Amino acid sequence: MxxxxxxxxxxxxxxxxxxxxxxxxxxxxxxxxxxxxxxxxxxxxxxxxxxxxxxxxxxxxxxxxxxxxxxxxxxxxxxxxxxxxxxxxxxxxxxxxxxxxxxxxxxxxxxxxxxxxxxxxxxxxxxxxxxxxxxxxxxxxxxxxxxxxxxxxxxxxxxxxxxxxxxxxxxLDDPFPDPGGLVVPDSIPTRPPDNSTRIAEDEDPLATLPEEEAEELRRKKAAEASALTLEMVGDLPFANVRPPENVLFVCKLNPVTRDEDLELIFSRFGTIMSCQVIRDKRTGDSLQYAFIEFDRREDAEQAYFKMQNVLVDDRRIWVDFSQSVSRLNNGKWSNDAKLGPRRKPGASNFGGREDLEETRRYRAGSADRNGGYDMVFDVPDDRHHRRRSRSRSPGRDRDRERDRDEERRYDRDRDGRRGRDRPRSRSRDRHRDDRDRRRR
Structure with a gap:
């Protein structure tokens, strides 16, 4: 047997x-x-x-x-x-x-x-x-x-x-009859009965990947670590964020091209939620690139294929899918350009990803309740008193500076009127009385 x-x-x-x-x-x-x-x-x-x-x-x-x-x-x-x-x-x-x-x-x-x-x-x-x-x-x-x-x-x-x-x-061979109550399970166990923390029996701890796969794995881990760091410092809303698929990046624009012009040209492909030409913060000049957000991803794909290398205002534009995630974090395509009236109601900051939108709302609600994310401890109750004290400090500084100016003028007068002790003494006493009266 x-x-x-x-x-x-x-x-x-x-x-x-x-x-x-x-x-x-x-x-x-x-x-x-x-x-x-x-x-x-x-x-x-x-x-x-x-x-x-x-x-x-x-x-x-x-x-x-x-x-x-x-x-x-x-x-x-x-x-x-x-x-x-x-x-x-x-x-x-x-x-x-x-x-x-x-x-x-x-x-x-x-x-x-x-x-x-x-x-x-x-x-x-x-x-x-x-x-x-x-x-x-x-x-x-x-x-x-x-x-x-x-x-x-x-x-x-x-x-x-x-x-x-x-x-x-x-x-292989069993000569004994089954005892009463013996029930053979319908399926074979698929998980070990013990909670082992050892190397798995089907795992090779010395196995090495090909160089290309190992390099790709290292880059992937480095990107994940960098994304987590950017989330911690606030440059990314979430570490696993990805660019929206319904936003196009348009570059090589003519400096005279306006938001209205691009919106009119691209609107034939579908509903446009926002169209923004990025401009310099100080001069207001066009930086010759823009972001166009469509309501549907299919419309963005159609515009991508149809508008590539098209002539707009005597310039052949270049169209690609946006890789920017800046607006997912602060609601703007750049830190310098505001959305203004070009933003349409109902547009999503997360390209239709409801999970990211819900997380943003939760964080916004927590920030309103707790006063932001910069505090990791309870703020003392006397912070309002300290704020009021800081608000009064500039006035006291001006009084002190005015007193120092008067002291310096008095010293110059004293140097110019040597030998006249009595008037100088009365002037010094009058100056001190005036200063005390102002302080009271």
């Missing part, structure tokens, strides 16, 4: 001693039949000693017999373990010996025995295990798989750094 274990390192075929250990073999076969061992990990691997599996928690403390599993699904109780079958002639003499791990009795009175955990020996003549654990089978195919399993890198607790899992179990 045989069982095929398909592992991440290769296949293993196990012949079972059904005549010498019928109860142990029945337990193992029925657990295999209900896919109990599927995606289980070899959680304890010792070089030239053994490789242990069969615990759904991968900790060495879980697992139960098939009769306990059936009882738990039926809502009844049954012993977790069954009594091991020890056969003196079955020893751990050869590599590939398969044994059920025998759990010791616990202090709370729980009786020890065999559950679902089993191990496969990776060395010869391991007589230390004889009489302590129940041998019930031998590996007849897959010795090379055991050799690969013996060479895996493990941590201090003996678990491989890269998971080694039983991908699937196939029962």
């Amino acid at each position: 045989s069982v095929l274990l398909e592992t991440s390192l290769g296949d293993i075929v196990i012949d079972l001693e059904v005549e010498a250990c019928p109860k142990t073999c029945e337990n193992f076969l029925k657990l295999c039949k209900v896919y109990y061992y599927n995606l289980h990990a070899f959680f304890n691997v010792s070089k030239d000693f053994l490789a242990q599996a069969g615990d759904p928690t991968a900790t060495g403390t879980g697992g139960e017999s098939i009769w306990s599993l059936i009882a738990s699904k039926q809502g009844t109780q049954a012993p977790r373990y069954f009594t091991p079958e020890s056969v003196p002639r079955l020893k751990h003499k050869h590599k590939g010996t398969v044994s059920m791990a025998v759990a010791p009795a616990l202090e709370d009175g729980t009786k020890g025995g065999c559950g679902s955990q089993f191990f496969i020996t990776l060395g010869e003549n391991i007589d230390y295990l004889d009489g302590k654990h129940a041998v019930f089978g031998h590996v007849v195919e897959g010795i090379e798989t055991l050799e690969r399993l013996n060479e895996v890198f493990v941590g201090q607790e003996g678990r491989p750094f890269k998971d080694v899992r039983i991908r699937h179990v196939e029962v």
Whole structure:
């Protein structure tokens, strides 16, 4: 009677001693039949000693017999373990010996025995295990798989750094009838039962991408990091923002071309929500490029194909889809040019992306409630008092400056009127009285 274990390192075929250990073999076969061992990990691997599996928690403390599993699904109780079958002639003499791990009795009175955990020996003549654990089978195919399993890198607790899992179990021959209440699942498990943080069994930690793909991945990550930085400093509304698809960028314009001219020319393709020629902030001169926002993306695409290299005001214009996201952040195509009356009601700042528009409204509401995003702490109640104090400070500064001017004029008069002590003394006293009166 045989069982095929398909592992991440290769296949293993196990012949079972059904005549010498019928109860142990029945337990193992029925657990295999209900896919109990599927995606289980070899959680304890010792070089030239053994490789242990069969615990759904991968900790060495879980697992139960098939009769306990059936009882738990039926809502009844049954012993977790069954009594091991020890056969003196079955020893751990050869590599590939398969044994059920025998759990010791616990202090709370729980009786020890065999559950679902089993191990496969990776060395010869391991007589230390004889009489302590129940041998019930031998590996007849897959010795090379055991050799690969013996060479895996493990941590201090003996678990491989890269998971080694039983991908699937196939029962080749089963002579035992199914126990009452046994239900075979309709589907095979697709997720491991344990929460492993190790390297996945289908992941290659040393794999390298081709140079072109690696460079593309590095650039993508660098762009994501830059976008996140721009969002943090306020230059982008969102890190994952993308240019709207209904906005065209038109350049090589004649300086005399106006917003009305472009809108009239492009309006034959569809409804235009805004049309703006970008101008210099100080002089008002055209910078010879513009942004045109259509109501629909299809209209923008049609204008893109039809208006390329068209003659407008004796200039052949160039049309492309806009890559600017500045208006998504501040409502303007540039920091210098305002939208003015050319902006039509109902136009969206996010090219139809409702998720970005909702986030903008939420942030705007939070900013109105909290006074902006520049505060990360509660503002003290005396800030109004400090603002009033700052508003009065310029007047006091002017008084002090006027006093200094009078003091300097007095000093110049004193230097010009040497020898006339009495008038100088009266002038100084009068100056001080006037200054005190103003301060009061």
